[in-house]
Amino acid sequence: MSAGGSGGGAKGGYPPQTIMAIGAIGGLAGIYLGHFMPPAFSFFGGLGAICAIVWGADAVRRVASYGLGTGVPSIGMISLGMGIVAALFGLSVGGIAGPIVSFIAAAIIGAVIGVLANKVIGMGIPIMEQAMVEIAGAGTLAIIGLSVVIAGSFNYGDVVQYVVANGYIALIFIIGGMGILHPFNANLGPDEKQDRTLSVAVEKAAIALIIAGFASSLHEGLMSAGLNIAVGLAIWAFGFMKYYGFIKRDAHAVVGTGLLPSAEELQ
Amino acid sequence: MCSVGAAIATVLISEFTLSPLFALVFGAIIAACVHATFAVTSTMGRCASQKRFKQPIYLDMIRSHTPVIMGYSFITTFCILVVSYLMTVVLGHPFPLTMLAFIWGITVGAIGSSTGDVHYGAEREFQQFEFGSGLNASNSGNIVRYAESGLRNGYDNSWFCAKFGGPVTGIAFGMTVFLGSWITTVFDPARGLAQGWYSVIAGVIIVLILIIWNWKIEVKARSDFGPYKEDKSEEASA
Amino acid sequence: MIDALTANILSMVYIIIGGVLISWSVHFVPVGGAPAAMAQATGIGTGTVQLAAGAGLTGLVSAGFMMNVTDNLPLILASGAVGAMIMIAVTMIVGTWVYVYGVGCVPSSAKVKVDPITKYRQDLYVSQGTEGHGLPTVSFVSGVIGGCLGGIGGALVYYALIEVGLAAGLTAGGSSTVTGHELVGIAAMFAIGIFFVNAVIPSYNIGGTIEGFHDPKWKKWPKAVISSFVATILCAVVAVIAISQLGGI
Numbered sequence: 001m002s003a004g005g006s007g008g009g010a011k012g013g014y015p016p017q018t019i020m021a022i023g024a025i026g027g028l029a030g031i032y033l034g035h036f037m038p039p040a041f042s043f044f045g046g047l048g049a050i051c052a053i054v055w056g057a058d059a060v061r062r063v064a065s066y067g068l069g070t071g072v073p074s075i076g077m078i079s080l081g082m083g084i085v086a087a088l089f090g091l092s093v094g095g096i097a098g099p100i101v102s103f104i105a106a107a108i109i110g111a112v113i114g115v116l117a118n119k120v121i122g123m124g125i126p127i128m129e130q131a132m133v134e135i136a137g138a139g140t141l142a143i144i145g146l147s148v149v150i151a152g153s154f155n156y157g158d159v160v161q162y163v164v165a166n167g168y169i170a171l172i173f174i175i176g177g178m179g180i181l182h183p184f185n186a187n188l189g190p191d192e193k194q195d196r197t198l199s200v201a202v203e204k205a206a207i208a209l210i211i212a213g214f215a216s217s218l219h220e221g222l223m224s225a226g227l228n229i230a231v232g233l234a235i236w237a238f239g240f241m242k243y244y245g246f247i248k249r250d251a252h253a254v255v256g257t258g259l260l261p262s263a264e265e266l267q
Numbered sequence: 268m269c270s271v272g273a274a275i276a277t278v279l280i281s282e283f284t285l286s287p288l289f290a291l292v293f294g295a296i297i298a299a300c301v302h303a304t305f306a307v308t309s310t311m312g313r314c315a316s317q318k319r320f321k322q323p324i325y326l327d328m329i330r331s332h333t334p335v336i337m338g339y340s341f342i343t344t345f346c347i348l349v350v351s352y353l354m355t356v357v358l359g360h361p362f363p364l365t366m367l368a369f370i371w372g373i374t375v376g377a378i379g380s381s382t383g384d385v386h387y388g389a390e391r392e393f394q395q396f397e398f399g400s401g402l403n404a405s406n407s408g409n410i411v412r413y414a415e416s417g418l419r420n421g422y423d424n425s426w427f428c429a430k431f432g433g434p435v436t437g438i439a440f441g442m443t444v445f446l447g448s449w450i451t452t453v454f455d456p457a458r459g460l461a462q463g464w465y466s467v468i469a470g471v472i473i474v475l476i477l478i479i480w481n482w483k484i485e486v487k488a489r490s491d492f493g494p495y496k497e498d499k500s501e502e503a504s505a
Numbered sequence: 506m507i508d509a510l511t512a513n514i515l516s517m518v519y520i521i522i523g524g525v526l527i528s529w530s531v532h533f534v535p536v537g538g539a540p541a542a543m544a545q546a547t548g549i550g551t552g553t554v555q556l557a558a559g560a561g562l563t564g565l566v567s568a569g570f571m572m573n574v575t576d577n578l579p580l581i582l583a584s585g586a587v588g589a590m591i592m593i594a595v596t597m598i599v600g601t602w603v604y605v606y607g608v609g610c611v612p613s614s615a616k617v618k619v620d621p622i623t624k625y626r627q628d629l630y631v632s633q634g635t636e637g638h639g640l641p642t643v644s645f646v647s648g649v650i651g652g653c654l655g656g657i658g659g660a661l662v663y664y665a666l667i668e669v670g671l672a673a674g675l676t677a678g679g680s681s682t683v684t685g686h687e688l689v690g691i692a693a694m695f696a697i698g699i700f701f702v703n704a705v706i707p708s709y710n711i712g713g714t715i716e717g718f719h720d721p722k723w724k725k726w727p728k729a730v731i732s733s734f735v736a737t738i739l740c741a742v743v744a745v746i747a748i749s750q751l752g753g754i
Contacts, residue, residue, distance in 0.1 A: 074709075077701045077705060082698070083698075084695070084698040086743065089747045092747040109736070109739050112736060112739060113732075116732035116735060120728050164694060166690070167364060167366035173694070187315070197312075200308050243311075362690075370562040370565065370566055374560075377555045377596065443563065446595065450587070464583070471587065474587075474591060477594040477597075481597065482645075485641060
């Protein structure tokens with residue numbers, strides 16, 4: 001799976017700082033809104049998770065365009081691996097500051113792994129340290145955000161009881177990880193565009209919100225679950241239409257059926 | 268994806284007290300729908316990202332393949348859910364259903380991508396090579412564009428995977444689940460420490476048998492297909 | 506927080522050893538990535554992380570089952586190792602079926618001239634322009650060793666985390682419901698998280714493909730093991746604190 005680009009940084013579209021700000025601030029704000037509002041508004045946690053997943057997808061896009069040698073999925077998996085450790089740690093010691101503690105813990109773990117990857121293993125990717133910090137942070141916020149959707153708050157006890165004990169954490173792990181790694185993996189190629197990749201990130205994150213919303217019916221009741229699902233569906237439809245628009249803009253042609261282009265057309 | 272299905276099934280079983288069978292089916296349906304969106308976005312995304320090669324995106328291909336992908340996804344998810352459900356409820360495995368399904372999903376993904384589809388690059392994309400002649404790299408890129416009837420493209424290369432790769436993937440996954448559980452079912456560690464060690468010994472014997480089997484296949488392939496290159500050092504010495 | 510760390514120092518050592526074993530095990534597993542999926546490189550045709558995770562997590566399932574009925578550490582480790590070994594051996598034997606009977610090529614390696622175990626010549630059987638294909642005996646044995654180490658590592662991490670939880674006053678009984686159990690859930694999830702971190706680091710080290718312990722790249726393992734050692738210390742500290750906090754609620 002070494003098809004991940006051929007060196008050189010990814011270009012175009014929104015600068016990384018903008019996306020980073022959206023991801024970090026939007027993610028934390030969403031999580032806190034989801035925590036303090038009554039359970040019916042827990043979808044704010046999902047909105048925070050969407051911001052975080054978009055941020056993670058952008059960071060993956062920047063680092064994976066250097067070519068990792070192992071394919072894009074590995075970095076999504078390490079993101080969520082670090083995220084899950086940091087998220088549960090932060091919630092367990094941080095109390096009301098839990099998400100922020102988690103975020104800082106994730107940044108530390110990410111920085112250490114990034115430095116190790118460059119200095120000890122010698123991958124030689126210039127933005128590896130920064131990207132690992134970003135990816136770990138985004139993974140952490142995505143996990144906490146989706147946990148808030150299911151549990152209604154980020155109290156450690158609630159999260160452990162309603163999210164971890166019944167194994168939904170595995171669901172969050174895989175669907176958050178797919179949200180972060182799938183957009184770039186799906187749009188891999190020499191003509192990859194940032195806005196198209198990020199629109200897939202929005203769409204996949206909305207699916208995560210729908211599924212987490214469905215799971216939240218166990219604890220929060222049907223009304224808030226329905227609201228979660230409705231918000232998720234609306235964002236999904238928006239994201240998918242946006243994505244299809246970008247496809248029509250970027251693709252060579254979108255046709256019902258037909259022959260491959262002939263040799264003359266390829267000149 | 269299996270985790271998605273399992274989570275939904277868990278919700279249905281606990282919240283709505285539905286029968287497990289219905290819950291597992293419904294969970295698998297939702298997982299199949301989610302799988303479909305992943306398939307569609309990656310197909311269109313990869314095509315659009317290779318604009319410079321001027322390959323059009325065929326909507327009829329997406330329309331006709333997505334339901335099939337959903338169908339296979341449903342079957343896979345449902346079977347894994349049944350395995351996980353049985354392990355949790357009947358065999359009394361301590362992991363929750365969602366997590367077991369997650370683990371088996373990762374495992375079946377690893378097995379599937381390492382056994383079932385190894386043939387996708389080696390099938391009809393290389394024109395006309397004699398069976399057993401090895402894979403000459405210069406055949407690569409000699410892409411078949413026209414089939415016996417109509418167009419032929421990358422989508423049709425899954426034909427072999429479906430006919431041979433798919434079933435052997437199933438056998439592999441079944442063997443993993445069966446052999447992994449069988450040794451602890453026959454030699455139940457709950458009946459004492461010695462029984463637990465018997466199960467470990469049985470597992471090691473199974474692995475040794477598989478190593479010898481692989482070696483036999485290797486020897487047979489070497490004698491049947493023969494060396495691909497002349498032995499230059501022997502010629503030089505002769 | 507600090508006393509939780511000092512009280513569970515043995516468990517932390519277990520977790521760190523487990524993480525290092527996982528990292529080391531990845532170097533044994535013969536994976537060829539996309540080239541192997543086209544039968545143009547030796548090894549199993551999938552990604553390193555996916556395969557190591559598949560094997561290790563299968564081992565985790567076996568170990569978790571064993572942990573449910575006994576607390577004998579060697580037995581738990583052995584069952585984890587056997588679970589992972591069975592998974593990876595089955596995957597490789599079925600891969601061999603496809604390579605030999607489906608694709609029609611001889612298992613051979615381009616990295617070495619003779620197989621160190623069977624003493625067969627390898628270079629004559631490699632197709633022109635490829636880096637070998639299929640799984641010769643040495644890769645198969647190497648993969649089994651890798652599965653064994655990975656299974657032990659995963660089981661060790663899981664065992665240590667459960668012990669931390671037990672020390673914090675939780676129970677770890679099995680339950681025959683679909684919703685599961687708090688301590689088992691959190692310990693398994695931490696084990697999975699630590700497993701993924703330690704599976705990705707070495708796969709960056711080997712650049713995505715390796716053939717087994719005869720591969721020249723195998724000699725690079727100390728780098729990945731040192732990296733995993735540092736990363737796992739962090740994860741172990743964090744995980745032990747998070748689980749010991751469970752006792753208070």
